[in-house]
Amino acid sequence: MIERVLVPMDESETAERALRHALEAHPGADIIVLHVVGEPSGMMGAAAGLALEEDAEQAGEEAADDLFSRAAEIAAEYDATVGTEVGWGSPAKEIVRLAEGVDVVVIGAHTGGVAQRLFVGNVAKSIVQNSPVPVTVVH
Numbered sequence: 001m002i003e004r005v006l007v008p009m010d011e012s013e014t015a016e017r018a019l020r021h022a023l024e025a026h027p028g029a030d031i032i033v034l035h036v037v038g039e040p041s042g043m044m045g046a047a048a049g050l051a052l053e054e055d056a057e058q059a060g061e062e063a064a065d066d067l068f069s070r071a072a073e074i075a076a077e078y079d080a081t082v083g084t085e086v087g088w089g090s091p092a093k094e095i096v097r098l099a100e101g102v103d104v105v106v107i108g109a110h111t112g113g114v115a116q117r118l119f120v121g122n123v124a125k126s127i128v129q130n131s132p133v134p135v136t137v138v139h
Contacts, residue, residue: 002026004102007082008034008095009067014108018138019071022106023078025136031080032102033071035064036087036094061086092126099127105135 005022009015022031037060068084075082087094099105107124128135 002029002103004030004032006032006034006095006098006102006105007071008036008091008105008107009071010035011067012108014138016070016074016108018106018108018136019074019082020078021136021138023075023080025106026104027078027080029103031075031082032085032098033068033082034085034087034095034098035067036089036091037063038089038091060088092123092130095127096130096132099131099133099135102133104133105131107135107137109137109139 005026007015007019007022009019019031019033022029064084064086071082071084085098087098095105095107105127107127109124124137128137
């Protein structure tokens with residue numbers, strides 16, 4: 001029986017679909033919505049901006065507030081609630097690390113441009129290959 005589900009979320013439509021799938025497929029399970037604030041890099045301008053904040057961890061949590069509010073709205077449509085967590089660092093590594101405490105990970109498959117597919121595809125591939133629990137990829 002699935003008791004705990006981890007749903008990594010960003011602002012994408014596919015992440016919302018992943019959350020909806022988790023709520024439909026695992027009613028009654030504890031759903032944990034995770035937003036990973038990436039490490040600063042040339043590819044992640046927002047993360048670089050957060051790193052320059054006086055309290056980067058608090059800034060990351062504040063950036064996730066809108067996302068978590070949206071997740072709560074979606075969960076309410078299913079008469080459910082979700083837990084939330086902010087992770088920091090490499091998205092794939094943080095998701096795999098937190099997967100240790102759940103029964104399944106449900107992620108959205110991104111369908112953006114070529115560069116986004118290459119980058120995000122590598123993250124999803126890493127999660128699928130390294131997760132200690134089953135991973136469901138939602139399109």
